[in-house]
Structures are given as structure tokens and as C-alpha cells.
Amino acid sequence: MSTYITADCIISPLGIGTKQNLKAMEQCRSGIALQTNQLVADTEIMASVFANATNIDGYTKLESLIFSAIDNVVATSGISLTDKHTAVILSTTKGNVELLAQSTTCINPKAYLWNVAQTIDEHYHLANQTIVLSNACISGVSAMVVAKRLIDAGDFDSVVVVGADVLSHFITSGFLSFKSLSANRCLPFDARRNGLNLGEACGALVVSNRKTQGSICLRGGAISNDANHISGPSRTGYELNLAIRQAMAEAKIDVADISFVDTHGTATVYNDEMESKAVGLAELANKPVQSLKPYFGHTLGASGVIEAIVCVNELKTGLLYGTLGFEQTGTPITLNVSAQHQTLPMNSCVKTASGFGGCNAAIVLSVNDGATAELEQTENEIIASVEISNGVVTKNGEQIFANSEADFATFIREAHKQLGEANMKFFKMDDMSKLGYVAAEVLLQGIAFEPEKMGIVLSNSASSIDTDLRHQELINAGDADASPAVFVYTLANVVIGEICIKHKIKGENTFFVSRNYNRQWLHHYAQIAMQKQQMNYCIVGWCNLQSNNYNAIFELVKK
């Protein structure tokens, strides 16, 4: 089976449609500018923000962008969204989270990520429910990996991947509290780099099993976890390198075939340091390396999608865009970065992303066709299961802990105490992470595995809503009141990061959001992921928590 990118659309402050965006990039224009009107931040920040976006009646800015981008790729590819062989994957970190500013007691339903999916379903009368992937800053690249896998498995003929995030005080205040924003335009990999710029954008592309004239082949993809820290990247870069190598192995592509590497390149000191090491470990340090962040800023859930679209077009045209502003290498491993555009003979490229929760993702795009190995039709073997709800913890159907305490915080503290595990970090986690952490602790007792051979695929409906509300309540008084220790947990996949750190799990890690637990589908996806990344085990489950209503269903499956 081969998969191709058959249509693409970028909507960013640089332009509407891929063409306008590429034109702006050719002219070395950047969407990043000083934001002085306090719309997205209390203080002046450098960011790439839409100057005058008009919403479609009855829809939010995010939804309007999503519709425009999907309309565009549907028109150019000619696919039908009402066809049962077509799926849509939405990649977003925070959806319509700015709506929480209206009220934290009466939550606008649009603030839930599953609601955005439902809005898309209804707008297009989709045959299949929109799949939501929310895995911090790798969401977009992960969504492309998942799209390819679902097509390879024969589930669909075409998958529309749409990535979108918009800026608000919610997001900017968190990044400000992390002191990760630069006061100037970001300088990826440069010695002078001192932080990132945020941006808003939407990108959509079609992944299809049908080749069209000149379409680029999506030949491989993989996802890994650092198992090191929830916000700080790996010290060695080994895990991102692992994702790159696995993606290249699936693509059956050698180092010699790689024409360039498009990195995450946020321009924070630690991210770029880690990426340089990873690119070095993957033996790609001599290849032309670029970061597109100086054009778009860091567009979160959209970044992987819009940057992959630029890669697709670079492969088609032979023009590699420069990393604006780059002058002098400032990373431990010297990469081949250039501020100037250059013309290259094109074969294949690697696109990477890394994010909070310690996650990394990589894909390989190529001008040449390449079929990936066939998947086997096998069932997961269930090794163990754990359920936590209503004050009771059960393992393999047997009750192992019960507490009549109605308050979740008290219940989970007692459940954790009973495990006899002395991890100070437990107390710093948010409630959803504590729930998943305890479930995984019980699930993995007595299980031995190699770090790279175990993956985690989780889902829920509330995303990180409790912590989102906590962060919103803090910043209601002003952006400066944001707490980094709270903000980091406003990403649902951080629970996976906590479990990976504790159990040294470095394989696939993906977080989906759906209104109800779609157990069968998640097990199906885990089976594909295990085959694709040569993993033996995967934790598959549901980890949902909202104001003292909680439910964790974790299963350990074997390939």
C-alpha cells in the first residue's frame, strides 16, 4: 500500500491558500509582528496573528478556519466527505479554549474538543465521525502518521488531516509563564536564539491511496517518547532520532536519499539543542536543515500540518526555503542551516516535531513511490486490565482497593499510598494525570519490557478540562498570574508523558479525544501501531476526569 498527499491548503496570516503562503515565503516575508492590541496577550508580544479574520456565521474563528481549509482540499482533490471510505482527523491542542474566558462555571460546550469534531461532522454530514488527535505540538505530524496507518490498514481510501489552533490569553499567558517567548523574531538553531514566537494557522491536506499527477508520497512515520521530563526535552536526542530512524525504515529510505530535514525548530534553547543531537544521531547533520517557525511562528496543532505542506511543495519545486535570520550555529551539533533559499535536486525529506509530554514524531515524504509492508490481520492479546471509578480500583476484574471518599483528590492519594510507591512527583500532577498514573502503576506490576517495545494509546472526552479551568481562573485576574506548574497540564497527553517517565516507555504515544470510549477502534489502532513500530506491548485505554467524575479503563495488550 502507498499513500500520497493529493491536496493541501495553508491558511495563515501570510495568506489564504498554499500558493499565497509560498509566495510570501519566497519573498522572505514573515507573519510574525508585534501585537499591541492586547487581543491575545496582556503585554506586547511578537506573534503571528490573523489581522482581520471574519468568522462564518454561527461558528468560531477556529471552526471557520477549519471549514475554509477543508472546503479547499475537498474541491481540489475531488474526494467526497460523505463517502464511508473517507475520514477526517482533526489535529488541535486547545480547540476553542478561549471560550472558557466567558465563564468557568457554565462551560460553553464548544470548548470541548469532541464538540469541535461534532460541529465538523454535522457541517459536512460526514460518513465517519471526525477523529480528534490532541498530542501537544506533535499533533499535526502524528495525525499524518495515523492517517497513513488507517489507509495502510484498509480502513479508508482517503483521510483529510486538518490542523488548527488560534491564539488567546489562555495560550500566550502559559507560554509567558514558561519564559519561552522571544521578544524578537525567533532564530532557530542560531547562537542568539532565546525563545519562540506563537502563531495561529490552519492547514488541511488529503492523504490518499490513489496517486495523482505529481503527488508526493507519504512513505513512513513514527512516534516516540523521551521518558525524561514533561516539559524539558530529552538530554540526548536519542528518542527523536528513534522516531526518525523508524520512519525512514518504514519508508525503506537511506540517509543518501534524504534531500533535507524540516525540523520542529522552535528556537527555544533546549528544543533546538535536543533536535541538533537527534539529527546528528540519525546521521543527517550534513543534510540541509530548516525551521519554518520564522515565517509562521509556532502554530501548535497546525504546525505539523502546515510545515509538512511546505515540505510537499519544496519537494515538488526543488526550492528549499531559508531559515530566516539564521547567522551563526548555536547548537551542540552543527547543522547545515541557511538563511537563504536554495535550489536542490529533490528526492525525499524528513519532517519532525517534538512537544510537551516528551513526545516526538517524524514522517518521510518522497517524490518517489514506495509501498510499505502489508499489515497482518491479528487480534490483540489482553495481558491485564485495570479500571478505576467510583472509589474502586479493580485489576483483571477483581477489586484491589476501595475508598468511600467522594473527593477524587483524597481517593487517589489513598489509592496511591496503598501502592507503596514513593514518587514525590505524584503530588505535583494534576488530577487526570494522577488517575492515569495510578492505573498504569497497577497495570504494569510485574511486567518486564524494553523501553522502545511498549507504546501508549489513550483517549478521553474531557481532554484536560479541569486543569484548563484552573488555568483560566488564575489568569482571569491577569495573564501574569499564570502558573507554569498548572499550565503544563493543560495538555491531555501529559498524562502519557508521566507514565512514560515512570516506566521508561519510549514507543508510540498518542492521545485521542472522543465523546464516548471507542474501545474497539482504539484496540484496532494500537494493533496497527504495534506492527508499524515493532512494539510488543501497548497500553490502550480511556482516562477521563471532570469535577470528581472519573473513569480510567486501561488494558495492556500484546501484539
Added chain:
Amino acid sequence: MEELIEKLKGQLIEELNLEEVTPADIDAEAPLFGDGGLGLDSIDALEIILILERNYGIKIENPAQGKEIFYSVKTLAEYITKNQK
């Protein structure tokens, strides 16, 4: 100084969610970060920066600058005493 050290211990326990730790458990001269001690990390360092800003009016713009200042409760207290306006 002793008074400030005790106050800081309380603030660290409160703001950094050091559950099950009492002020008496914290050795004022022991390292706050890394293995042993309280095992704090980079997010805690950012929270300590906020404690200094909000309670003592001291701004530290560059987190890397915090390494020596944040070594122990005692070094923190000394820095506050020296820099508080």
C-alpha cells in the same frame, strides 16, 4: 534570616505542592534540585521565580541565572535579603 528561611520553606511547600513534606524536613543548606534533597525540576524553578516576583518584588528574567541563587533555601534567603527593595 532565620525567620525568612522558615517563611520560604512554607512558601515552597505550598506553591510547589510538596505534599507530605514539613518545614522541619527541609534542610536549609541542602540542594533543592537534582537527586536527593527535594528533587525539584525546571518547572519548580519557574515557580520559584514567581514566588520571588509576587512575594518579594524580585525579578529574575533569565532562568539560567537562577542556578546559584536557587541552590538551597539558605542561598535563596541570602539573595532575597540582598536584593529586596
